[in-house]
Amino acid sequence: MDDKHYKKYIQIGLNILHYRKEQGLTQIQLAEMTGYSRNQIQRVETAAAAPSIAILYDIAEALNVPIEKLLEIR
Numbered sequence: 080m081d082d083k084h085y086k087k088y089i090q091i092g093l094n095i096l097h098y099r100k101e102q103g104l105t106q107i108q109l110a111e112m113t114g115y116s117r118n119q120i121q122r123v124e125t126a127a128a129a130p131s132i133a134i135l136y137d138i139a140e141a142l143n144v145p146i147e148k149l150l151e152i153r
Contacts, residue, residue, distance in 0.1 A: 087152060090153065092125055093124075094151060095123060095124050095138055098149070102142060106124070109138065113141045115134060
């Protein structure tokens with residue numbers, strides 16, 4: 080894990096969690112919608128893994144939000 084950007088990864092994970100919960104989805108449902116495993120979704124949401132651009136695009140598409148919303152630093 081890249082310590083330099085860890086706080087940003089935490090925020091991205093929180094953003095994904097927010098939009099997922101807002102839509103009433105579980106990690107399993109989001110995983111099924113994106114083709115990733117529940118474990119991969121969980122690792123991105125908790126910043127245990129740095130998200131790739133591909134997974135961010137797939138999650139944004141599944142959640143029907145612009146990718147920029149997932150990258151917002153609050």
